[in-house]
Amino acid sequence: MASGLPDTFKQLRTLVTEDSKLELSLADVKMPTPGDTDIVIRVEATPINPSDLGLLVGAGNLSTLRNEGTKDNPKLVADIPGAGMRAMQARLGQSLAVGNEGAGTVVAAGSSDAAQALMGKTVTGLGGEFYGEYRMLNVAQVMELPEGATARDGASCFVNPLTALSFPETMRMEGHKGLIHTAAASNLGQMLNKICIADGVPLVNVVRKPEQEKILRDLGAQHVVNSSSDTFMEDLIKAIAETKATLAFDAVGGGPLAGQLLTAMEAAANIGAEYSRYGSADPKHVYIYGRLDLSPTTIPPGVGMAWSAGGYLLTYFLQKIGAEGREKLRKRVMAELKTTFASHYTDEISLAEALDPETLQNYNAKRTGEKFLINPTL
């Protein structure tokens, strides 16, 4: 173990209390002692992904957010509406650490060769609890960044890159021939376009603004449809008919979009087909992997009978493909870190700033093109 490390460090925590309050604070936690195959990372860059916000903010009503602590030692409090408390039951009273992934310098290592080899190196890791000054992980949960890559370059090596890579992999595993992706101009969506273009996978991008269409067309995307357009359904059906896309990954989740995707897949499948009272028999699926819209998902009749929709979690996919499959994907991420998998951050903030009410409202808005990075060394 390296000398000079503090006995305790700051870690961001989220807590739901019995009296229906969300509390966000910086806890002082004890510096852990690494086991043989563990390392301690000084966290220098950790992104705020939509998947982190689900845990951080939960069902809190952010219009009631206030700071009951100080600027440097904040304690944010928000009320949780009655309806939201049902989903929060299982986490009541537990002070939870946040932050799926991040990167930094290895400042302590266990006695194993694998751990010792990483001392002083810049690594990136997946494993939760990254919103803190330090994070201990097993060497199996981290990757050394390539020469010349900074912690900022490597902060987002897992969630978005592996999720983007998992979409065409899932498409092949489940027997589909093309993909649909929504909220498609996101960081993840841009990675997906680069992957699909490189690998020759037909992809229909769904966005909701003209400037998002432009971002994707500039990347070389062939099929981009705008859900705000009057001709959205016609455009979508046409793009699906051309690509034979019968598998969608939807980040929006709530509202009519998932149902519109299934309706359009069914309509495209019926073009030129003989009438069947039950519709097309080709399986059509929408995976909901995000909930940018927290209203209920609505699926109308008119989607035929061979439709399905369901939740999608990267973890389940990574379990399914096994160690060899995971290694293959990780190698590709490292090889294309500054090209395909480059992330662009618009804001870099400290841990205390992450708990500034106005700043929190800003990153929780998840605006296209905006991406926040926490740098706990600031």
Added chain:
Amino acid sequence: MASGLPDTFKQLRTLVTEDSKLELSLADVKMPTPGDTDIVIRVEATPINPSDLGLLVGAGNLSTLRNEGTKDNPKLVADIPGAGMRAMQARLGQSLAVGNEGAGTVVAAGSSDAAQALMGKTVTGLGGEFYGEYRMLNVAQVMELPEGATARDGASCFVNPLTALSFPETMRMEGHKGLIHTAAASNLGQMLNKICIADGVPLVNVVRKPEQEKILRDLGAQHVVNSSSDTFMEDLIKAIAETKATLAFDAVGGGPLAGQLLTAMEAAANIGAEYSRYGSADPKHVYIYGRLDLSPTTIPPGVGMAWSAGGYLLTYFLQKIGAEGREKLRKRVMAELKTTFASHYTDEISLAEALDPETLQNYNAKRTGEKFLINPTL
């Protein structure tokens, strides 16, 4: 071929026209000549199932239904709203026969031994086009009814019995341990209770009226919850926790019910479990096999990530289990025809009466306890 058969016979037809009209009529069709392995059935009993009404009525607005023909030779016409016409595109201009299943006497047979053996026998068949005076089918599509069973006894041997049997089969095939069923007091639901009690399959019945609760409790059902009750969600979660039911078959389709089932499955899975930010990892599925409610299906957040929902079609299940599996289920239906699989009809009507506007409104209302049988010999 038997002598004495007419050259033509009446057959009920449904047609969607280019000018957005639904037209229902009785066509005169040519008596077919059976091939070697075909038989001709004089149809004496054919039920009106919800699955028949989808084809018969389609997107027609029945409040505009009028008879533009005569009483004995009706031509019912209804307007189809603009929104409904998209789903009707594939059947435009095609005069389609209706009626999934039925029973009657074999009055003509092809030269094969299998066909000849059925001459004069009472048989039941599946294969569409049963709403007519005669129906030709291959011997493989029919079953001879047991001694003493009438056409009325055997009219509904396929759709409801095989669907009910398919639910526990699917449960086992897909690794679930218990079932949830909605609109559970239906003919099909009653069969399902008898099957699940006999086979020891845990079943949660969801109904919406106290009298429906009583029907099922009188059959011996252990878990019956009422969706109209103030304590519906609590009752449902408790029943699911007790049965470990993670697979639902939903006949309602539209509205909040499918989402409530998934929410309750997730809540039941989390009772006593350690908190996971993504919810329970046990797969939870709702198959939507009917659309008693034609409004969109709504699925709220709070269902975790390991949820899915999708369409269910008996045909796909029967294909999946192969010839041997199908034969096993058919044998059980024949063996338990007057017990487990007995259907109760409240109304028996002629083909012309089936096209009486008021009668059509009545059977299209699909009220619990009401079931219509068409007898084309009347």
